[in-house]
Amino acid sequence: MKVLAVFMTLLLVTMSAYGEFGHASQVILLVVDGGDPEVLSLEGFPVEGQGTAVFPPMTSTGHISLLTGVYPSHHGILANEYNDEQKTRTYTSDMIEAKTLFEILKENRKKGIFISGKKGLAALAGATANLTVSPDSYPVYLRDPPQDQEGLTRWLFEAITEIDIREHPDFFCVNIPILDGVGHTYGPSSEECEEAARLVEDLIYSLRDSLDSETALIVTSDHGMSSVSKTVPIHALLRAAGYATWPLHVGRCAFLYDVEEGAREFVSNLEGVERIVEPDAYPTLHVDHESAPDLILVAKKGYLFIPEPLLQYYRGMHGSFDEQDIPLYMTGAGISSGYVECSQVDIAPLVVELLGLEPGVAFDGSVPQVQEKKVQGYGILVVAGVVLYLIGRNLWR
Ligand SMILES: [Zn+2]
Numbered sequence: 001m002k003v004l005a006v007f008m009t010l011l012l013v014t015m016s017a018y019g020e021f022g023h024a025s026q027v028i029l030l031v032v033d034g035g036d037p038e039v040l041s042l043e044g045f046p047v048e049g050q051g052t053a054v055f056p057p058m059t060s061t062g063h064i065s066l067l068t069g070v071y072p073s074h075h076g077i078l079a080n081e082y083n084d085e086q087k088t089r090t091y092t093s094d095m096i097e098a099k100t101l102f103e104i105l106k107e108n109r110k111k112g113i114f115i116s117g118k119k120g121l122a123a124l125a126g127a128t129a130n131l132t133v134s135p136d137s138y139p140v141y142l143r144d145p146p147q148d149q150e151g152l153t154r155w156l157f158e159a160i161t162e163i164d165i166r167e168h169p170d171f172f173c174v175n176i177p178i179l180d181g182v183g184h185t186y187g188p189s190s191e192e193c194e195e196a197a198r199l200v201e202d203l204i205y206s207l208r209d210s211l212d213s214e215t216a217l218i219v220t221s222d223h224g225m226s227s228v229s230k231t232v233p234i235h236a237l238l239r240a241a242g243y244a245t246w247p248l249h250v251g252r253c254a255f256l257y258d259v260e261e262g263a264r265e266f267v268s269n270l271e272g273v274e275r276i277v278e279p280d281a282y283p284t285l286h287v288d289h290e291s292a293p294d295l296i297l298v299a300k301k302g303y304l305f306i307p308e309p310l311l312q313y314y315r316g317m318h319g320s321f322d323e324q325d326i327p328l329y330m331t332g333a334g335i336s337s338g339y340v341e342c343s344q345v346d347i348a349p350l351v352v353e354l355l356g357l358e359p360g361v362a363f364d365g366s367v368p369q370v371q372e373k374k375v376q377g378y379g380i381l382v383v384a385g386v387v388l389y390l391i392g393r394n395l396w397r
Pocket of ligand 1: 058059223
């Protein structure tokens, strides 16, 4: 019976190692842009898991879903750019149709800061923050940002520390763009990408080790990255075939507007087109919005939608179902231990929970569940097996 008691205690200890989220005074949400889980991997974080990016997995859809807790169907940002009467335009912050974490923080008399390595993203995702920092606009107490990607990456991490000392924000959202830039230019399996990933990982470890006991750190991405080497020059192909159907290039998918008779058949037979998504599937993909296209094309592995002359600049791209897997790591105040599977829309509810805020808005997502870590799961099975064996042996006595 003594042995049985020891095993029961062991079982309880293993099971109580994971559980609910607690409280943090400050949350840092680090978004490693284009940080595919095949490229970026961290060790020693009490919570690790698997994140899922919204569709289409692009920088603006990802960041705005992380910051609003709702899907593109509800925040209205369906890609990085949109169709304005057959012209490509970049989304502006006034087009975001949902409340951001920055607005929720303000209503709760708290302070949120957006630090963005990408200038355009700063204007879109940081418009409602108390302070938005980018290489274009930064406080006087920061040194001038270097021009090169490595230098800029170090500068962004320095900015977190410096701004924290002077501004004491309750929430940081930080965009780190180096893996996206290097991934697009050299591809996600390149040495260049590997080297950039090691730099980002080292800087994340340093940040983690410098955190005070009241801060929680969440690391994730806006989208993954796939290797590409071939293009579907959809615009030129449609024109050559005499169609006026207008395509918006969204990386590895294309949004088609004003689709004419016969054009659907034509695009479905193009080399490099994997799948056509019809509007009846939009609710499942959470892109059922009034501005949604007539059809969505998804590229085969290795392909992207881009004019032929631009292909030379891309060895990596995202935007299809293949780049929805994103890394997820958490540590610090209010973070227990275990495995978490969640969507990007679950992150805002989690930040609200950790900071104890009154959201005043309905999220599509919800606070994710912390499960036992997979390896730990096997441990529990072994312990449970031994316990059952001992109970059985005792019963036979
Ligand atoms: Zn991105």
